[in-house]
Amino acid sequence: MGMQKWIMSGLFFAACAFAVVLMFTLPGKEQVAEEEKPTMPVVQLDAASAEATVKASCVSCHGDQLQGGVGPSLQQAGGEHDAEELYSIISKGRGQMPSFKDQLAPEEIANVAMWLAEKK
Numbered sequence: 001m002g003m004q005k006w007i008m009s010g011l012f013f014a015a016c017a018f019a020v021v022l023m024f025t026l027p028g029k030e031q032v033a034e035e036e037k038p039t040m041p042v043v044q045l046d047a048a049s050a051e052a053t054v055k056a057s058c059v060s061c062h063g064d065q066l067q068g069g070v071g072p073s074l075q076q077a078g079g080e081h082d083a084e085e086l087y088s089i090i091s092k093g094r095g096q097m098p099s100f101k102d103q104l105a106p107e108e109i110a111n112v113a114m115w116l117a118e119k120k
């Protein structure tokens, strides 16, 4: 076998390896979908305002001590979800829980999410 053939197959394999690397590094459809998750606005935590929002919008289902009722207890919500996840759940709703994105401002939801995230 001539030297040239070895060089050609070497180049061919290098090209294949490069194509495989590209396949795994270019952003896929999944990654694009991830970015459609609601982004939490940056707010300064205001506990008093969070408590007022929760009292008005959440205790009917989650209990006046957040001990649970129609919805699960939220007394340790921060142990299960971080603020971003809480923001997403409250904004979009889940199961029997309604979405709050048309009832509360994004900043109010973010404030409640941060407040709940501290409950561990």
Ligand code: HEC
Pocket (backbone or CB within 6 Å): 053, 054, 057, 058, 059, 060, 061, 062, 070, 071, 072, 074, 077, 080, 086, 089, 090, 094, 095, 096, 097, 098, 100, 112
């Ligand atoms: C109409 C009743 C209702 C109201 C009002 C309501 N929730 Fe819920 N919530 C639920 C139910 C039911 C679930 C369980 C959803 C599921 O996963 O099926 C839930 C789940 C949750 C969860 C996820 C808990 C977990 O353990 O994963 C969070 C966090 C939460 N609610 C926060 C809130 C906040 C904050 C408010 C007020 C802004 C609110 N909820 C208002 C009924 C309600």
